[in-house]
Amino acid sequence: NAGVTQTPKFQVLKTGQSMTLQCAQDMNHEYMSWYRQDPGMGLRLIHYSVGAGITDQGEVPNGYNVSRSTTEDFPLRLLSAAPSQTSVYFCASSYYYPGQGNTEAFFGQGTRLTVV
C-alpha cells in the first residue's frame, strides 16, 4: 500500500539551481496535483494534471514546470530556485467517483525544500 510517494523528503538548494521533485502513485488515479504549504498561507495549488499528457496551471505556477508522461508519475521541476520557493511541497492524487463528480484526494508525505 504505497499510495503517493514523494522524493526526496528534504532538499537544500542554492539560488539559481534547478531540481526535480518526484511524485509517484500506484492507485491508478488519473488526477494528480502539486501544492505548496507556507505558514499562514495554507496549501496552494501549483499545477495539476487530469491524465497522462494533460497538465494545467493552478494558483501559483510561476517558476515551476510539470509533465505527465505516465499515469503513475507527476514530477515537479524548479527551473531556477529562488528563496521565495522555500516551502513544503505536497503531491496528491485523486480518485474520481464515476457519475458523481466527487473526488477523494490522497497526499504524499511532502518534500521540505530550503533555498539559500
Add this chain to the structure above:
Amino acid sequence: KQEVTQIPAALSVPEGENLVLNCSFTDSAIYNLQWFRQDPGKGLTSLLLIQSSQREQTSGRLNASLDKSSGRSTLYIAASQPGDSATYLCAAVGSARQLTFGSGTQLTVLP
C-alpha cells in the same frame, strides 16, 4: 474564486471534551468537502469525505456535517484524546477537482 475559512485557528481543550471545528466556504457549487489531519512535519491524512448530496459522514469518534446552502461544514470530535492533537484542514472540491484549503485549526488536547 472559492475561499475557505477555518475558525478557530487554534484550540486547546482538556482530554475528554467534545469539540467542534468550523469550516466555511464562499462558493456553494462544490462537489464535495474533505477533512484532513496533519501531524507536525507530516503529510495530510484524509479523515472524512462528504459528498455534495450528503449532509454528514461519520468515522469512529469523528462526525462531519455539510450545509451547502449556508456554506458551512463542521467536524465534531467526541471524547477528545491527547492523540487527537494535530492540525485539522478542510478542503472544498470544485470544478476540475481542484481542492481549496482553509488555513487549518491547530488542536491541542491536554492530558
